Every structure is written in C-alpha cells, then in structure tokens.
Amino acid sequence: MAQSPNRGRFITLEGIEGAGKSTVARLVSEWLTSRGLTSRVTREPGGTPLAERVRKIVLDRGDEAVSPRAETLLMFAARSIHVENLIRPALARGEWVICDRFTDASRAYQGYGRGMDLAWIEQLAGAVHGDLQPDCTLLLDLPVEVGLERARGRSGVAADRFEAEAAEFFERVRQGYLSIARAEPKRVHIIDAAAALPAVTQQVTKVLEGL
Ligand code: Z5A
Secondary structure, X not given: OOOOOOOOOEEEEEOOOOOOHHHHHHHHHHHHHHOOXXXXXXXXOOOOHHHHHHHHHHHXXXXXXXXXXXXXXXXXXXXXXXXHHXXXXXXXXXXXXXXXXXXXXXXXXXXXXXXXXXXXXXHHHHHHHOOOOOOEEEEEEXXXXXXXXHHHOOOOOOOOOOOXXXXXXXXXXXXXXXXXXXXXXXXXXXXXXXXXXXXHHHHHHHHHHOO
8 A cells, every 4th residue: 555644553463372462452543642643453353344244254163164265255254345345444433543453364274273375365465455464464373272361261152153262272372473584573572471461561562652
C-alpha cells in the first residue's frame, strides 16, 4: 500500500493459544490513546459481522470434516472481507489498527501446523492483501504447556476445533512462528510472554516506542 503520511499503522499480534494476545491488544490500544492516537482493535478470523460468520464456520466443531485446504481458504475468505471492509478504511482514516492474528497465523497454523504448502499460502496472501503488510508484529512466545494451561483455565467455553488439538500441533505452530520471526526480524518482535504481565508490558512498550 502506498503510504500516505496520514495513514495509520498496522500492528498484528501473534502467538499460540493463551499467549496473551487479547490482553496485549488492550494494552497497546491504551498506550496509543494515552499518546492521542486513535486505534481500532480487531481480530482474525473475524472482525466484521460477515467475517465473524466465517469464523464460526471455521472454528465450530461440527459433524462434517473441514480439510486443511478448506480451512486455509476459509481463513483467507474471512481475511479478504476484513481487509476490504475494516482494515483498509480504518488505516486510510489515520487510525492505528491492532489486529489479534493475521496472515502469520495462516503460515504458522495451516502451513507449519497442518502441513499446507507455504508457497501456496504466500500466493493466497498476495491475492488477498499483496500491498498491505503489517508495520509491526508482536510475537508473544511462550512454552506450549504454559499457553494451554492459561487458555484452559478460562471456564465456560467449549473447546473449538483448534483448542481440541494435541500439544504436538501447538509445538509445530510455535516453531513455525519462531521461523517467521527469524526470517523477518525487522517486522516481527519476539516478546517473552511467559513473563508476568508487568514485564510483558515493558517489552511491548519498548517496541511501540521504536515505531
Ligand atoms: N487461526 C488459524 O488457524 N489461522 C489463521 O489464519 C487465523 C487463526 C487468523 C482462533 O484464534 C483460532 O484461529 C486460533 C488459531 C486459528 N486457535 N488456536 N489456538 P483466537 O486468537 O481467537 O483464539 P486463541 O488463540 O485461542 O486466543 P486466546 O486463547 O483467547 O488467547 P490470547 O488472546 O492469546 O490470550 P488472553 O485471552 O489474552 O490470555 C489468556 C489468559 O491468560 C487470560 O486469562 C489472561 O488473563 C491470562 N494472561 C495473559 N497474559 C498473562 C501473563 N503475562 N501472565 C499470566 N497470565 C496471563
């Protein structure tokens, strides 16, 4: 996307389940507000009413199988709606967009986790948002068992198709995320998310100040 001087910044949050993305999204939004910047917190899959309907289709555990290929396509269908109807318009208005997961999640979960061809995922990314990339990605990294324990500590919500996966799956996803971070160190900042919240906040703030 040709960057107009007034365009907002696009920040994405990534990590395995229970890494603290929603918590950090709120923190980033408050930090931006305290500096007089308007921000918009959103998530994937979802973020708009129509994309949230696709989210339900792809996450719900139904009787009918969803192949890794179909899962990947549904993630990008939801992303296409989200990019066109929410992300691009908000950035054009000068708002900062804080997105809980974006295409790195497709690379990590569908690519490294499910074994889908990474080159094919890049083709889909190019078709859906070729000229729009995150300005900054915070990768909340922590051991799988810590993330799963945190996530499962939340009561009252039935496990979705991902939450029902085994620890080995999340380990592949975590290693995938770390490979992405090694390949793009300028964009992807690794945050030690196993640390207590004040220490996480400190790491995140340091990255934001550098933007
Ligand atoms: N998915 C995909 O496969 N491909 C794609 O392209 C996309 C997504 C976009 C839904 O994502 C699923 O979609 C996801 C991958 C797939 N499945 N999985 N796994 P989601 O982001 O909606 O769901 P999630 O990853 O399960 O999010 P989450 O469990 O809500 O985690 P979180 O937002 O990272 O964590 P949190 O809610 O902020 O924190 C979890 C708990 O830990 C909570 O009680 C906090 O108070 C606590 N917490 C947070 N930080 C700390 C620290 N530092 N110390 C102690 N406790 C903490």
